[in-house]
Amino acid sequence: MLPSNFQPSLPLAVAFSGGADSTALLLACVQQWPGQVRAIHIHHGLQAAADQFASHCQRLCDQLQVPLVQCKVNAQHAAGQSPEDAARRARYAALSDAVRTHPNLQGVAAIALAQHADDQVETLLLALSRGAGMPGLASMPAQWMRDGLQWHRPLLKVPGSHLREYLVDAQVAWMEDPTNQDEQFTRNRIRAQLLPALERSFPQFRGTFARSASHAAEAQQILDEVAAADLQGVLSDGLPSIRSLQGLSPARQSLVLRHWLKVQHQTTPSTVQLAELLSQIAACTTRGHQMHLKVGRGHVRRDGQVLTWAAED
Numbered sequence: 227m228l229p230s231n232f233q234p235s236l237p238l239a240v241a242f243s244g245g246a247d248s249t250a251l252l253l254a255c256v257q258q259w260p261g262q263v264r265a266i267h268i269h270h271g272l273q274a275a276a277d278q279f280a281s282h283c284q285r286l287c288d289q290l291q292v293p294l295v296q297c298k299v300n301a302q303h304a305a306g307q308s309p310e311d312a313a314r315r316a317r318y319a320a321l322s323d324a325v326r327t328h329p330n331l332q333g334v335a336a337i338a339l340a341q342h343a344d345d346q347v348e349t350l351l352l353a354l355s356r357g358a359g360m361p362g363l364a365s366m367p368a369q370w371m372r373d374g375l376q377w378h379r380p381l382l383k384v385p386g387s388h389l390r391e392y393l394v395d396a397q398v399a400w401m402e403d404p405t406n407q408d409e410q411f412t413r414n415r416i417r418a419q420l421l422p423a424l425e426r427s428f429p430q431f432r433g434t435f436a437r438s439a440s441h442a443a444e445a446q447q448i449l450d451e452v453a454a455a456d457l458q459g460v461l462s463d464g465l466p467s468i469r470s471l472q473g474l475s476p477a478r479q480s481l482v483l484r485h486w487l488k489v490q491h492q493t494t495p496s497t498v499q500l501a502e503l504l505s506q507i508a509a510c511t512t513r514g515h516q517m518h519l520k521v522g523r524g525h526v527r528r529d530g531q532v533l534t535w536a537a538e539d
Contacts, residue, residue: 364443453485465532493522
């Protein structure tokens, strides 16, 4: 089930929720690299069944002789933040922190996550529904670096139904997340309503959608390289020069500004914010033209002949 090109650093940590997907990933990794797998369970505390999930994970890891590290996190969302985004951010931070600090995870340099082909389709459909650009259409990467760790999603080409069949054949139990049936969440509506319709009309849609996401990811990599080169060309003392930006086409300005904000400030402008920023840059023809725009999680200001960005207080 694991792809042949999935060759992570060992020992390997698996993010283990106790659900079918992560259970299948954990079992496959244990079979592939016995004695070299660790498990990390994130206890969000967001639902009544959280303690049951934690107990189940401990029992299964004991059976598989896999060391398990359990981490409790505060996944409450801030005002204006989606619960899913808050939980995701808390989960990634906890996984990174556990690998860096817990003695049972000493030597781990790679973490495997259990998102599969259906999750990738859902991500692409969500991106389309939001009018996303190329980064959104690229969906989830199969591997990347973050916090000095290798992160892997080896199951992105495996349908979720295959993972459950694998567990049934192996006679390994899993826990069902009760929130997966709650259709107030967009992903659950996609899973319950759209994926069956796509299956009927386009039986090969998982593979073709995955190819589209892969093409978008490849195109985005090229755009990132262009943006990085353009950014170096417009920097003045480490800050974007307004005059140099004005020498680029609007599309290249947009590309380099998104890259600057993402790489240097870890923030992303909305389409409306970026359009207003481009308009203000075009209007900067006199020394007296001031700029103070809400962009991402902070504000872009004009400081002489360059742009600065500062987070909100």
